Amino acid sequence: MATANATRKRSLAWDYFYKEEESTFCEICKEEVKTSGNTSNLFRHLQSNHKDEYTELEKHRLEQASQKKMKVAVKQPKESQRKKKLDDLVKMIATDLQPISIVNDQGFQDFLKAIDSKYVPPSRRTITRDLIPKIHSTCKLELAESLSKAAFCTFTTDQWTSRATQGFLTFTIHYIEEVEGVCCSKSSVLETACLKTDHTGENIATELQRIATAWTIQDKIVCAVTHSASNMNLALRITKWSHLPCFADTLNLIVQGAIAADYQVSSLQTKCKHIVSYFHRSVKASD
Template sequence: MTRNHLLKIYEMCKSKVAESLSNATFCAITTNLCKSRSTQSFLSVTAHYINTENFTSKSCVLETVHLTTNHTGENIALELQRVTKEWNTHDKVAFAVTDSASNMNVAIRMTKWNHLPCLAHTLNLIVQGAIASDVNLSGLQTQCRTIVAYFHRCVKASDRLVNIQKQLNIPQNKLIQEVETRWNSTFYMFQKYIEQHNAIITTLCLLDRKDLCLNNTVA
């Protein structure tokens, strides 16, 4: 598939989305900053609206912008205004949903849109704050994170864990590393650790890494 072919497909899809958006009376905007593995920064802008022809909800990514400037509220606001004006949605935005980062708060304030904080992000802050307030639980979180990181980076340990799982007749599931911005990943990390506790302890002892072990009362 050639570049020209891809560009034609893009323009065709863009026209369809623009036509659908043009019939919407209002829309909501969600936007988020993320980084690629090569640490490049991107700003994603998505429109959510009701299709007036069949009254179904639609969500369309309008653009994912490569940000080469500082992530200030002003720079983010400029990009949001540029994207929404290109798609003729700037004056249709009923509200914008973002995380609670200060630069996002500034950006939406500058656009003069109504602002709603992301529920998932707010929930994550609540859960992580609750964990941090409990010394024992936060210590357990740190220890589990260290253990999972060890098995993820050490092929020998990972392979040995699989063998021990087979010997103990434990499900051969991989350990899950938490993602700081996703509280449920912390839950899944704990859940998988509990499931694999015996296999993990056995493997660490065989590899002479007892320093990483959690004792049975904690686990």
Template sequence: MKVKYFGNTSNARAHLLHHRPELKEAEQPLPPQTPGQRTLHHFAKLPANSERAKWISKAIACFISKDLRPYSFVENEGFRFVLRTTEPKYVIPSHQFFTEKAIPQLHEETKAKLPEALAKAHRVALTCDAWTSRATHSFVTFTAHYITDTWQIESRVTNTTDEWNRQIRDVVTGNAANMLAAVQLDNLTHSKCFAHTLNLAAHRALKLNHVSRLLGRIRRTTGFFHRSPIASHALQEKQNLLQLPAHKLKTDVTTRWNSAYEMVKRYLEQQPAICAALLSPHVRKSGSSGDTCTLSETDISNAEERAKALKPLKDATNIMSEDSCPTLPVTAPLHAQLLQDTEAASAADEAPLVQEIKRTLHEDLSKRYTSFQSKNILLTASTLDPRFKALLFLSREEQLDVHARVTAEAAALEKEVVSAEVGAENPVTKEEEESPPPKRALALVNLLGRTFMEVRAVPKSAGSRAEEELRKYLEVPPLSLSEDPLQ
């Protein structure tokens, strides 16, 4: 059938509505149409240059960037179905559009906002992390951190530091030699990442013969359940039968020591179900469990003791992974506590294997943060944190020494702005200087002026003001460990 038209779809629309009255429902807002149902408004596509189409495309670009999705994600049928349901008139561009235009444009817009955001920061700290992709491409990620006027921590990933390097005074890196050499070139205040330090110390303990053998036996068993669908199904049945949590077994990752700790803890949790599953007729019949082994009661007891010895490092690693609160002030107290806990490695109630783990940890941790500069940075940060300002992990002499250095640094900082402060404090105008004193005050001067000499307040030095400020700060009770020092 042919329908006459003159450059628009009015005739076609009138014809369809006359012969298909049910299409009138599309004229009113109703719940989403069922899949496969089409109306005229489905065929009126959004122009690519319309504001709504641009807004949706930018939202998809943000989704790809924030969730680290591949560009080909926009061509997946499920993703396209969601967009067709939410906005049928939007035409999804190809992945080349996001590769060549949308993502680069979003990058440039974000990069342009970065200097403005960092310009408001009085001081910027930088963290650096080198990593290698699966395609063996090497990268270095720089992240700038600063505290806003509302006392909130903000973090921004940067491309280069040349544009705002005057604000960057502090940098945190790992313990790699190339990173340590790089920060020396700019003469920045440098701190070594405590989480990376804990990782190095823990790996030394994991390389002990009795620990590595235990991890190898557990790793073979967990790997078997990951590879075998029959064994995995048997494990689920035994979990239900023994009323154990339906948790999957974990396998450790070389780069993260705490994954080994999690693997052991999960194995110990599921050990009854693992033994029952390995003895299941279906698993034994498959003949593929020959490389696995179950732990004896003695082995299980030893594994529990080793996990207990490593738990403080696991907790400290989780604390240092916090991203909403400054972590540098926590480093010195945690380091001191771990040294104290691992120093008592000769306790009579501890197994020799546990003592060896603690000695290994103590030897590695005791070599960290030994230079005067690194210790001074950590202790100053702890002093300025109201949770740790008492420095209870130090002797009284060490506390006074730290307080003296903090006072000297505060006085030096004040001298940089003291001239501006003096000019801004209590400005006296010419009218005020020429105005005569009140009659009552003048009479008081005439009567008692000879006896009470007028004493002017002697201006305090920057050092005196810093000492007084620190004294008042220390007199206030410390903040609870559960509270936010920024708030």
């Protein structure tokens, strides 16, 4: 009996509950749930009080059951086909910037059934915890291998702010890769770093050097292209990498300066903005 208990898999329901001494509590609402040696009450509590989590849990249970059947009834080549389908699904989500929750959308599930009635899409939990980390590791290794063959590289970087007013710094690498005797231009985003400190030149320089060191390209960089903000200019002076201001950004600054210097043009621009704002705010006017 001890051996059977030791080999029995832990129920998925316990992902949402924890034990304190002899009592069991819900991780979400902290309510105590009575159990009698099984997980029936745990599932019942989720179904009654946390429907989203219950739906996700049921989907994961069905997926596990489907995978168990596949292991028994399906030969190895079909397992490889399923892995490719899973990889392709995650690549689609990443390429098109789709939300992971797309696998729960009824229309998407109907579409998959129309293509392959036997295919069961993975749950959000599986995609987040298993599939994305695996593909990320694979892609990272492939990119590192490609970068290791590059003699020189340049990078572009930019600061931006999310809707939640969180600052980020994106580092994009550009280099030449030779494939079967043909030189190809390559560009890849190495990292989008969250800027949790003040956006000073010193802090930006630290982030840039950290990313470059992590990818072992710090000695291959021949030039960096950025906007012309003072903190970015200081950051590149600190790193001692050659620096070119972005032409498009510089041109934009010239145009803005020229408009601001001419009262008639700036006044006309202000009036145009007011007209556009009026039509955006008024449904009747826009009709």
